[in-house]
Structure formats: structure tokens, C-alpha cells
Amino acid sequence: MSGTAKKHSTDIRVRYAETDRMGVVYYGNYFVWFEVARTEFFRASGISYRELEEKRHLRVMVIGAACRYRSPATYDDLLNVETWISGIKNTSLVFAYQVRRDSTLIATGETTHVFTDVNGKPIKISEEIRSALTSTF
Amino acid sequence: MSGTAKKHSTDIRVRYAETDRMGVVYYGNYFVWFEVARTEFFRASGISYRELEEKRHLRVMVIGAACRYRSPATYDDLLNVETWISGIKNTSLVFAYQVRRDSTLIATGETTHVFTDVNGKPIKISEEIRSALTSTF
Amino acid sequence: MSGTAKKHSTDIRVRYAETDRMGVVYYGNYFVWFEVARTEFFRASGISYRELEEKRHLRVMVIGAACRYRSPATYDDLLNVETWISGIKNTSLVFAYQVRRDSTLIATGETTHVFTDVNGKPIKISEEIRSALTSTF
């Protein structure tokens, strides 16, 4: 993909449940937000991830995940997650994320996924899905 | 059931992830511990809950849950959950729980369950399962 | 309170993380949604719960919680949580909740809270807060 990958933006309100006794968001919860952002990226691309699973019997499995924490977030913060596809191959793709609170960078992350059938066997990403995910909104 | 219901005891070490910014355990996490305690109650009764699902195609669905919070718990506390069956009918049963840290009562709770097939249709609890769950350890 | 308690409505999109291997929402996660709904109830009443903690040094501790599960919810469902105060006393109050997906009742619940100072000592709910929480939106 060129550097012109389309970006999608999702707002997240931090839940009390997502904080820990250090007073800030627990580090594992950023990966839940990345999942929410991916779901919304799919939807904005005209593809319901739920339908990929329920109607096309596809799975988009996570094979890698990483996050760098730049500045803490806490309860009731209104965060913005910017999401884009930073790489796409035959059967796999990489989502990249930036989490911000206004102009403050909170975290950056990446998740790598393989498209599979219900038995976990990798399958080629169809042209239709590839095109929907990578064409501009 | 008589008042002589057998009790099973499970230890839980509080995880950092389970605390919130108030410095104590988030209230929703007690229900996760109740699930851990149920799993161990089944296992100690000679029935693997996993096998109930995977081999007998049963589901033990939750239809009600309640907790009363008596004293807070926090990170790294070693808690004990005492679990017993406080009621059992044709297709349903009630688990009761007491969470303690040494002699301090932390919480009490109750969950109500229905045995169903994989489609969610209630089915009679078999004599074998009923006997295993209610006979003494 | 009379039966005319004001109701507040919050939408929740079910996260993949909130489901379990039974294919539906894990029972403990409803209590997280109740917390989200309470936060929004406070905000709509003109009181930021975050400010209650950070500026007024109050805590609204949970002392009891219960949920009845009527119908399962799953990933990507758009749910509505209706929230109201079903009882209020000197230092405590009860929130009630109804979770629906369109016209289907998914769950009902209740949480009981005590207002305390930062040391956990119960304190009287001020007239200002009582009035804000119970007057119509």
C-alpha cells in the first residue's frame, strides 16, 4: 500500500472498569479499543465484520499485537482512535492505530491478522474485501 | 437440599487488572471469580464443566447473578471463595458464594443457572449430575 | 421517590471482548455497562461523576449489584440501557437498569451505592446532588 492509506476515526469514552489502582487505564485494555476501532473501520468500509463471520464464515484471527504507551489516560477521558491498514498481503493484513486525547498522543499500536476459514486455515483475501478495505471512504 | 450442602473452597489471587482507580477491586470482577469457583466446584465433584459443554453438549446458562460487597479487596490479596449449591430443581440450580480474606468477609453472592441443550432449551438435570454435585466430596 | 423517576438512555455497542465461547455476552460484563450507564446518567443530570471524585473528593461506592438475564446479546449488537434512580435515602441510592435490543428485553439490573468520603466513611448526599439527580432532565 502507498502512504495514502485511508484513516478511520473512532471515539472511545474511558470506562471506570478500564482503569487500575495506578489511577490510569490498564495497559491490556488498549487492545480492546483497537478491536472496537477495527470493527468500526470494517463497517465504514462497507463490510460488517460480524457478517464476515456469520454469513461468509470467515475469521480474521490476530497473530500479533503491539502497543507503545506515550501518555496515560484515565476515567471519563474522551479518546480518539485513528485506524488504518499499514500493510496487506495475500492472506494477511496489518492494522495501525493512534490513540489521542485532543492533541496529546496517548498510544500507538499495531495488530496483524490472518484471514482464515472456520477451521483456521488461511485463505486469500478476496478482491471484493481487499478493495473495500483499501479504497477511500 | 438440606442445610448440609457441601462447600468447596478456591483461592484467588487478586490481579492488578482487576483493580480500578478507587484502589480496590472493580465490582464486576467478583462475578468472574464466582465463575472460577463454579468451575472448581464442578471439577471437585468429578464433573468437568468443560466436558459438559464439549462432550455432553450441555450448557449451564446464567439467568441471574447478585453480589453484596462487605469490605474492599485490593491487588495481590489472597482471597478464598467458598462455594455451595443453595438450591436445586428440575432444570435449574443456585450457587452461593462467600469471599473472604483470612477472617474478613469481603463479599457474598449468588448465581442462578439453567441447564440447556446447545439451542438454549432447558433440559432436566440428570440423576448422575445431580448426584455428583450434591453428594459430599 | 415517586414512580415518576426520570429515565436516561445510553447506547452500547457490544464488543468482541465482551463475548465468551458460548457465543454470547459474558454475564459479568453487564455490570460494566451499568457503570457506563450510571456515568452518563450523572452527566445528563449536570454532575460529572469524575468531578465528584476529583474535585469534591466523594466516592460513590457499590455495596450491592444484581442482574437478571432475559435474552442473550452478542457481538456488534446495538443495545440500549435505560437507567433510573429507584430509591434514594440519606447516604445511599439505588440505580435500576433495563437493557434492550430494539423491543427485546435483554436484562434488568440494580446497583446500590453509598456516598462516602475518600476514607470510605458514609456521608449525606447533599441537597444539590440529590436535586440534580432526581429532577427531570
Next chain:
Amino acid sequence: MSGTAKKHSTDIRVRYAETDRMGVVYYGNYFVWFEVARTEFFRASGISYRELEEKRHLRVMVIGAACRYRSPATYDDLLNVETWISGIKNTSLVFAYQVRRDSTLIATGETTHVFTDVNGKPIKISEEIRSALTSTF
């Protein structure tokens, strides 16, 4: 550090709450297990992480986290997490993890941490702590 870093081993029983509708463990929950494994690594090294926070007023903040998922795990699996320090500098260190179910590699991961005071200011890892963490068990 040389390649002789001591390794600590912790067992984790997969909770129902930790699975998702794909039938396997939700990817974000591995980071919770890494936290459990770190806590036990500290304890086995003669240092209670809880005491670091409560008595020495230190924080061991997470600034980076990554996981690679090799093979799925599911409910009731008994997993083993092997933990070691793969790097240590003046104010920071890196924990590495391998999650296995018997001889099957489930996941590998890494978390990077900075020691700080309660205000988040990085501070040098004391000789006492450094020695406890890196000397053999």
C-alpha cells in the same frame, strides 16, 4: 544481561470470561497473564511488587507491550507462563514471556517498563532491586 537469565514459571488456568465467541482466548487477555507472571516473578525474587508500590512508593509503568499468538488456547486449559528479564538498563527493564500448554507453544510476548516515583518521574533501579531481580532463584 547474559543469556543465563533466570526463568520463573507460573501456571494459569484459563477462565470462561477470558474466551470470546471464536471459542478461544481473547487476544487482549494474554497481557493480563503477563502481569500475573510478572507479579509472581517479583515475589519469587524476594520482592513484593505490592510493597514496591505501597511501601517504597515506586511504580513500574508499562511503556511497551507485544504478543505473538502461535496456537489458540481455550477455556479450562492449564497453561504455563515462563518469564525472564531479557534486558535491564538504568531506569528500565524488559520482561519476556513464553506461554505453553504442555509442549505446545501458545504465545510469546514482551513488556517494557520504567521505574518511576509516584509522579511518573523515572528513577534509577536500585542495586538492591536490580540484584534481587537478576540473581538466580
